[in-house]
Amino acid sequence: MAGRSSTRAGTIGFLRTHKALALGMAIVALVLAAALVSLVWTPYPIDVLSVPDRLQGSSLAHPFGTDQFGRDMLSMLMVGARTSIAVALVAVGIGILVGVPLGLVAAARGGWLDEGLMRANDLVFAFPALLSAVMITAILGPGAVNAILAIGIFNIPVFARVARGGALSLKSREFVLAARVAGKGEIRIIAEHILPNIANLLIVQGTIQFSLGILAEAGLSYVGLGAQPPLASWGRMLNEAQTMMALAPSLALYPGLAIVITVLGLNLMGDGLRDLLDPRLKRRVA
Amino acid sequence: MLVYAAKRFAGLAATLLVATALVFLVLEVIPGDPAQVMLGINAQEDTLAALRSQMGLDRPAWLRYLDWITGFASGDLGTSYTYSVPVADLVAARITVSLPLALLALALSTLIAIPVGVYAASKRGHWQDSGIMALTQVGIAIPNFWFAMLLVFVFAVTLRLVPSGGFPGWEAGIWPALKALMLPAVALALPQAAILARVMRSSLIDALHEDYVRTARAKGLTRTAVLWRHAVRNALIPVLTILGLQFSFLIAGTIIIENVFYLPGLGRLIFQAITQRDLIVVKSVVVLLVASVILVTFLVDLAYALVDPRLRRH
Numbered sequence: 001m002a003g004r005s006s007t008r009a010g011t012i013g014f015l016r017t018h019k020a021l022a023l024g025m026a027i028v029a030l031v032l033a034a035a036l037v038s039l040v041w042t043p044y045p046i047d048v049l050s051v052p053d054r055l056q057g058s059s060l061a062h063p064f065g066t067d068q069f070g071r072d073m074l075s076m077l078m079v080g081a082r083t084s085i086a087v088a089l090v091a092v093g094i095g096i097l098v099g100v101p102l103g104l105v106a107a108a109r110g111g112w113l114d115e116g117l118m119r120a121n122d123l124v125f126a127f128p129a130l131l132s133a134v135m136i137t138a139i140l141g142p143g144a145v146n147a148i149l150a151i152g153i154f155n156i157p158v159f160a161r162v163a164r165g166g167a168l169s170l171k172s173r174e175f176v177l178a179a180r181v182a183g184k185g186e187i188r189i190i191a192e193h194i195l196p197n198i199a200n201l202l203i204v205q206g207t208i209q210f211s212l213g214i215l216a217e218a219g220l221s222y223v224g225l226g227a228q229p230p231l232a233s234w235g236r237m238l239n240e241a242q243t244m245m246a247l248a249p250s251l252a253l254y255p256g257l258a259i260v261i262t263v264l265g266l267n268l269m270g271d272g273l274r275d276l277l278d279p280r281l282k283r284r285v286a
Numbered sequence: 287m288l289v290y291a292a293k294r295f296a297g298l299a300a301t302l303l304v305a306t307a308l309v310f311l312v313l314e315v316i317p318g319d320p321a322q323v324m325l326g327i328n329a330q331e332d333t334l335a336a337l338r339s340q341m342g343l344d345r346p347a348w349l350r351y352l353d354w355i356t357g358f359a360s361g362d363l364g365t366s367y368t369y370s371v372p373v374a375d376l377v378a379a380r381i382t383v384s385l386p387l388a389l390l391a392l393a394l395s396t397l398i399a400i401p402v403g404v405y406a407a408s409k410r411g412h413w414q415d416s417g418i419m420a421l422t423q424v425g426i427a428i429p430n431f432w433f434a435m436l437l438v439f440v441f442a443v444t445l446r447l448v449p450s451g452g453f454p455g456w457e458a459g460i461w462p463a464l465k466a467l468m469l470p471a472v473a474l475a476l477p478q479a480a481i482l483a484r485v486m487r488s489s490l491i492d493a494l495h496e497d498y499v500r501t502a503r504a505k506g507l508t509r510t511a512v513l514w515r516h517a518v519r520n521a522l523i524p525v526l527t528i529l530g531l532q533f534s535f536l537i538a539g540t541i542i543i544e545n546v547f548y549l550p551g552l553g554r555l556i557f558q559a560i561t562q563r564d565l566i567v568v569k570s571v572v573v574l575l576v577a578s579v580i581l582v583t584f585l586v587d588l589a590y591a592l593v594d595p596r597l598r599r600h
Contacts, residue, residue, distance in 0.1 A: 138563065268423070
């Protein structure tokens, strides 16, 4: 490891990364808990508008106040966490379920199949999730499912690339060659030897894509291409807060902070996991 | 180099062709009857028939696709259904907002990121470095449109230094126009700069451990001279790659930010087109944006090969 002169510095660095990992995990756990609790309970129902209660400041009854329709901000933020997590999680799932097999097949077969799959990946990469969402919305109308599809499609080439790269680097390693000599088929080698060894890479990439997914979902909902009312989403809340900026800036503050804190937590977790699972990469990647 | 460029160019043309086919497939073939999608289920039969004939829907899809892309090559993007004007005119008017905004943001983020990254790397392990890294970590987590809203609140609503939105047009003079693009560009640039600064830092730290740096120091060059003349130059290569990769995010960001500031750019155009279900406009604008991403990737590849001859062999 370049630049690490003493074991003591190494230990301090190790502790530091673990602190970041712990902090990241704590934040993610908190957001996850809020989202899960919102499935069965929120302080107030979010689909009931109550005009007399509108634009209240922080109080015991409403810790984060109420919005211009009298809805409790805390309840909205909790349901928003659920929307963000659900969209980002399914989108990462699509990326892994489609992308990883593609990448593994490309690595195993090589040749024109590899070339073709990678070119197709480049193509998908040229469609930012926003543009895919624009096209899907143009023909199907807006909705949270569009956001999932658009972000999920963008995730496919990312995971295909990671899986392919990881598999290629393992292909000529002794344990894979030994498995081949022992007569194991391509699928068994992938399942028993390649996949377990690239799982770390996939977990780290999954965390990164998860945080990008949260940002993308917020952006799509903000411009009206994602979650539709009455479903609460942090991006939508920001959209609705925009016209109220002069009157009630806190309406825009809390959902924004919720996004920043969640994404920060996921990024810290991703960095920490990368350092923990693959010490060779430590500090080399930004 | 020429062979490499030609090969890459063929790849670019092929990717563009497939990308246009994909957009055409999604917006014109999969919906079945795009005229019905555009007019809704309550449309009159004669209006539908008129639109179908305007779009040439009685002809086979592959012929319409050929017409569309040959039209594209000659600058004819069809006629917008809702505005009844050529799409090319709409795009030309809006691009004078979106393109300067994207370029301004790109320039700003690079101008901020490189010095910050170099400074952090030169102070590696010190509090300045840790501070900058923590700040960039937060910068990456901030959605640009939320940052834009905060900027509006501080600089437009509270301090009243700049307009909170809208665009006076370039005919109102360069300064008022630039002033209207200032906050949006900053909102786009800062989160972008956070990523670039981190890449710059780690790439420079790697470069500083290379043998040529030690040689240059041994030759008697000062630390600063070695840093700027040798290490930074080499460290810029990965930054260039990331800059290229980030371009698609910049495009997406521009589209969203235009909505925060009510800027009449391509982003606003595309959202108006979606609400009005003007598939003719959506199709062309999406292709233009995708093409710009593909083109930038191509240019970055070329620039990369110019800087690093080893890459030309692949």
